[in-house]
Amino acid sequence: xxxxxxxRDGDLAQRVLREIERKVTQPWVLMxxxxxxxxxxxxxxxxxxxxxxxxxxxGPGCPVCVTPASLLDRAIGLxxxxxxxxxxxxxxxxxxxxxxxxFSAKAxxxxxxxxxxxxxxxxxxxxxxxxKVVFLAVGFETTAxxxxxxxxxxxxxxxxxxxxxxxxxxxxPAIRALIGSDDNRVQGFIAPGHVCTVVGCSDYEDLVRDYxxxxxxxxxxxxxxxxxxxxxxxxxxxxxxxxxxxxTRSVSYHGNLEAQRILxxxxxxxxxxxxxxxxxxxxxLRLREKFAAWDADxxxxxxxxxxxxxxxxxxxxxxxxxxxxxxxxxFGSKCSPESPMGAPMVSSEGACSAYYQYRRHELVTLR
Amino acid sequence: xxxxxxxxPIVDTETVLLGHGGGGKLSSDLLRNVILPAFGNPIxxxxxxxxQLRISGSRLAFTTDSYVVQPxxxxxxxxxxxxxxxxxxxxxxxxxxxxxxxxxxxxxxxxPIESLQRVMASMRAAADRAGVQIVTGDTKVVEKxxxxxxxxxxxxxxxxxxxxxxxxxxxxxxDVVLLSGPIGDHGVAILAERDGLSFESEIASDTAPLxxxxxxxxxxxxxxxVMRDPTRGGVASSCNEIAQSSGVGIQLDERAIPLRAEVRxxxxxxxxxxxxIANEGKLIAICAPGDAxxxxxxxxxxxLGADASIIGxxxxxxxxxxxxxxxxxxxxxxxxxANDPLPRIC
Numbered sequence: 001x002x003x004x005x006x007x008r009d010g011d012l013a014q015r016v017l018r019e020i021e022r023k024v025t026q027p028w029v030l031m032x033x034x035x036x037x038x039x040x041x042x043x044x045x046x047x048x049x050x051x052x053x054x055x056x057x058x059g060p061g062c063p064v065c066v067t068p069a070s071l072l073d074r075a076i077g078l079x080x081x082x083x084x085x086x087x088x089x090x091x092x093x094x095x096x097x098x099x100x101x102x103f104s105a106k107a108x109x110x111x112x113x114x115x116x117x118x119x120x121x122x123x124x125x126x127x128x129x130x131x132k133v134v135f136l137a138v139g140f141e142t143t144a145x146x147x148x149x150x151x152x153x154x155x156x157x158x159x160x161x162x163x164x165x166x167x168x169x170x171x172x173p174a175i176r177a178l179i180g181s182d183d184n185r186v187q188g189f190i191a192p193g194h195v196c197t198v199v200g201c202s203d204y205e206d207l208v209r210d211y212x213x214x215x216x217x218x219x220x221x222x223x224x225x226x227x228x229x230x231x232x233x234x235x236x237x238x239x240x241x242x243x244x245x246x247x248t249r250s251v252s253y254h255g256n257l258e259a260q261r262i263l264x265x266x267x268x269x270x271x272x273x274x275x276x277x278x279x280x281x282x283x284x285l286r287l288r289e290k291f292a293a294w295d296a297d298x299x300x301x302x303x304x305x306x307x308x309x310x311x312x313x314x315x316x317x318x319x320x321x322x323x324x325x326x327x328x329x330x331f332g333s334k335c336s337p338e339s340p341m342g343a344p345m346v347s348s349e350g351a352c353s354a355y356y357q358y359r360r361h362e363l364v365t366l367r
Numbered sequence: 368x369x370x371x372x373x374x375x376p377i378v379d380t381e382t383v384l385l386g387h388g389g390g391g392k393l394s395s396d397l398l399r400n401v402i403l404p405a406f407g408n409p410i411x412x413x414x415x416x417x418x419q420l421r422i423s424g425s426r427l428a429f430t431t432d433s434y435v436v437q438p439x440x441x442x443x444x445x446x447x448x449x450x451x452x453x454x455x456x457x458x459x460x461x462x463x464x465x466x467x468x469x470x471x472x473x474x475x476x477x478x479p480i481e482s483l484q485r486v487m488a489s490m491r492a493a494a495d496r497a498g499v500q501i502v503t504g505d506t507k508v509v510e511k512x513x514x515x516x517x518x519x520x521x522x523x524x525x526x527x528x529x530x531x532x533x534x535x536x537x538x539x540x541x542d543v544v545l546l547s548g549p550i551g552d553h554g555v556a557i558l559a560e561r562d563g564l565s566f567e568s569e570i571a572s573d574t575a576p577l578x579x580x581x582x583x584x585x586x587x588x589x590x591x592x593v594m595r596d597p598t599r600g601g602v603a604s605s606c607n608e609i610a611q612s613s614g615v616g617i618q619l620d621e622r623a624i625p626l627r628a629e630v631r632x633x634x635x636x637x638x639x640x641x642x643x644i645a646n647e648g649k650l651i652a653i654c655a656p657g658d659a660x661x662x663x664x665x666x667x668x669x670x671l672g673a674d675a676s677i678i679g680x681x682x683x684x685x686x687x688x689x690x691x692x693x694x695x696x697x698x699x700x701x702x703x704x705a706n707d708p709l710p711r712i713c
Contacts, residue, residue: 001632013695045697107382222695338392348638358699361685 003249007221008044016226017049023233027053029185030232031178031321033171034192035062035349036220042354044222054229057185057321058354060174061192063139063167064095064347065319066274071167072097074302075136078165079110085128087121088136090114095346102136118150125154125162134296138167141195144285145259148266151287151294164287165296169272171195172203173283178320179211186321188232190218190225193247198263200255205243212241219247266291275343276316313342318351325352332360388711390599390645391704414612415534416457416595419527428463430454431522437711439482439516442556443571446519447486449647449713451493451501452576453598454523459578460594460650462533462585463525465497471505473518486517497576499523529585535612537592542681543659544617545652547580547666548573548674549625550602554644555633557712566636570629575648580671587665589658595651598713600704603642605651606679606689607703616685619701620692623678642691643704645712653681 006012032038038058041047047056060066076097079086086102093102093114106112111131115121118135125133137147147166154162171192178184191204196217204215214235218228228246235242245251263285272284287295296302312330317323325331325344335341337353344350348357386393403412410418417430434450451468458465470490474483494501552573559568577596584591593613597605602624610617626641634641648671654662659677666672679691689701 001628001635004635008694010695043699044693044695045699046695048697049695103384103386104382107384357702361688361690361700 004221007219007223009223012223013049013226016223016230020054020226020230020233021051023230023237024051024053025237027055028187028233028236029055029057029321030188030190030229031057031059031186032190032218032225033059033061033175034190034194034220035065035347035351036194037190037192037218037225038062038351039349039354040220040222040225042358045358046222046225050229054233056229057324058318058351059178059189059321060274060277060319061140061171062344062347062349062351063143063169064091065315065343065350066169066276067095067138067167067343068273068275069097069343071136071138071165072101073099074297075134075165076100076102076105076110077302078134078296078300079105079112081132083132085111085113085124085131085133086136087113087115087124087133089116091347092136092138095343096340118146119153122150122153122159122162125159126157129161132161132163134163134165136165138169140169140171140192141198141263142192144168144267145198145256145263148262151266151291152262154294155291160293163294163296163299166285166287167272168267168285169274170269170283170285172207173280174274174277175207176210177277177280177283179207179213181320183320183322186213188214188216188236190228190232191215193217193219193224193250196245196247196251196255198256198259200260201243201245201251201253208241208243214241215243217245217247217251219250274319276319315342315344315352318344325355328352332356385710389704390604394599395703413534413536414608415461417461417463417525419461426527428458428461428525428527429522430457430461431520432457434519434521434713435515435711436557436713437515438557438560439486441560441572442568443552444574444647445486445489446517447488447490448493449572449574450519450521451490451497451499452574452647453713454521455493455497455499455576455578456596456648456650458523458525459576459581460533460596461525461527462529462531462581462591462594463527464582465499465523465525465576465578467502468494468499468521468523469503469505470501471520472507473514473520474506474508475514475516476508476511478516483517486519493576497578531585531591533591533594535593535595535609536614538609538613538615538617538653538681539592539655540615540681540683541656542592542653543656543677544606544619544679544681545654545659545663545666545675546602546624546678547577547650547652547672548648549627549630550597550646550649551626551630551634551641551644553598553647554601554712555630557645558637559633566633568629568633570627570633573646573648575671577648577650577671580650580666580669583665583669584652584662587658587661589662589665590655591652591658591662592655593651593653596646597649597651598645598647601641601643601645602651602678603640603689603701604704606701609651609653610689611687613681614686616682616687617679617689618682618685618692618698619679619689621694622692623676625674625676642701647713656680
């Protein structure tokens with residue numbers, strides 16, 4: 001398949017790996033931000049193939065993982081109302097709130113439906129004018145434009161039974177929080193290629209300038225990631241802190257201007273709670289006042305505690321790259337994809353889930 | 368296992384979830400926690416695709432399966448031929464020659480008679496192709512909203528004449544794993560027609576009766592240990608069941624697994640792993656290492672096995688687990704399906 005096979009080519013991967021081996025002379029800790037990149041690393045076993053002195057730690061870029069449980073509680077509360085149809089993507093329906101998930105609520109009679117696009121949610125709202133259709137959406141800058149478009153479209157059509165219940169997070173403020181924390185170990189970042197496809201590169205150049213830390217935009221196929229690692233290692237070995245874009249087949253410097261325009265029109269930047277990381281200033285998006293009538297949080301009276309209940313889950317340290325999933329005592333025993341204790345085990349993009357799915361046979365050696 | 372231990376053990380979830388029907392871990396929990404405690408006996412406990420019974424010196428295979436696929440009509444088939452082929456295949460992979468089927472229908476008030484006639488016609492055609500007769504049956508009608516159009520149950524019996532004992536617990540270290548053709552066609556064909564996801568696709572369901580392919584395979588005299596048709600949960604789930612039942616590891620080779628470009632493309636687009644997608648006309652066979660060559664040759668001579676290949680081997684390491692060597696040369700686990708990506712696929 002074009003644009004995929006080339007980037008999964010075993011021989012090419014081996015050539016890049018040998019190049020990395022030639023460059024590296026000392027240990028480096030690198031973080032891939034995006035859960036999709038974590039997934040590729042584990043699925044193809046890139047960490048097994050890299051020199052041992054390169055440690056990959058897995059960042060907070062799994063949207064489901066960083067979504068506060070209280071958002072799920074609010075969604076479940078809404079789904080249980082007689083007049084509400086709750087609509088979301090399949091993976092959101094499995095994410096546990098404080099006491100249950102949306103699949104369980106559905107099994108107990110709530111009107112919960114799975115869609116593949118926000119436009120399907122709009123269609124359900126149009127077809128069911130007497131029901132309040134709430135679209136639950138989470139995500140980074142990648143998914144936000146489509147959700148913005150759905151609200152914009154509802155506004156344009158005067159569709160008054162459609163609501164967005166959303167938790168949208170932004171990557172650059174999270175990177176700032178990670179680098180700025182006292183216990184940071186990360187020496188170079190692989191920036192999330194699809195986020196940059198939407199928002200462009202300038203925020204990441206600012207981060208490089210402010211923190212003197214190399215950042216390379218990487219794609220999602222194994223050769224993409226190895227190439228980004230090679231660029232990072234080369235910069236680190238040569239003492240350079242620079243920005244580079246190694247995912248040029250998707251990412252342009254300015255990004256997708258049309259998507260940025262609709263984002264800016266519908267959303268404004270706001271403080272945002274991240275599961276595991278706490279509240280990060282100006283790291284999320286909320287609907288502008290003009291669209292308040294489509295904001296489920298403002299329209300519905302949702303009596304749900306917004307504090308996170310403490311658990312023994314170490315996902316906070318995992319999301320910061322301080323510990324590995326296999327450092328957790330509950331990993332694979334008390335905590336598994338069927339009965340997850342923390343979000344990184346729920347989403348298939350989560351670091352714990354990726355370790356569990358692909359690598360638990362090495363648990364003894366990984367530990 | 369204890370016979371009829373009441374009260375039944377408490378299960379993890381209080382209500383039935385869609386995932387309990389997915390053929391993955393939740394399904395197997397439901398079997399272990401609710402079904403087997405009530406019915407468990409040495410025949411059922413083998414958990415093969417069919418029960419093997421000794422009656423008056425004959426070996427009979429007996430199986431049943433219900434079909435709730437949505438939509439009822441799809442590219443490459445409909446619920447009717449699926450229901451015949453599925454039961455024929457469950458018998459065939461036990462080494463049985465399928466003979467007689469039952470057919471039972473649960474009909475929703477308002478279902479068009481013309482659609483029912485089309486389903487009947489394709490069941491008849493499928494039965495003729497498989498050389499079986501539908502000899503008994505039942506119909507029930509429920510109020511509108513109590514089922515979704517049409518649900519079908521078929522049961523079947525067949526005669527086992529091979530001296531082989533084919534069962535999921537028979538795989539041994541050193542054995543070879545064969546697959547009869549490209550994977551994922553059925554699941555992707557269904558997905559392509561699902562409400563809200565419909566996309567243009569040329570992919571047709573692979574629904575087909577495997578009895579004659581199996582007969583050709585048995586005729587080679589190869590020491591076949593296990594055969595499975597990887598339906599719900601796909602090749603990944605079938606291999607996991609075999610690895611667990613036999614207490615062995617199964618090592619697959621990603622590059623050797625046949626996959627159509629269109630299926631691969633659809634899976635890439637939808638974020639699905641073809642190893643977990645349902646098939647309705649494929650089989651996995653595990654055989655002794657020395658016999659793999661002639662078995663593969665016999666398979667590739669048959670139209671339903673033309674693209675057959677050797678996809679892996681059975682090992683002593685990683686007992687109970689399925690692993691795969693990726694295209695880059697690293698090894699990862701192929702887990703049991705934890706959550707069903709596609710409810711009501713068959």
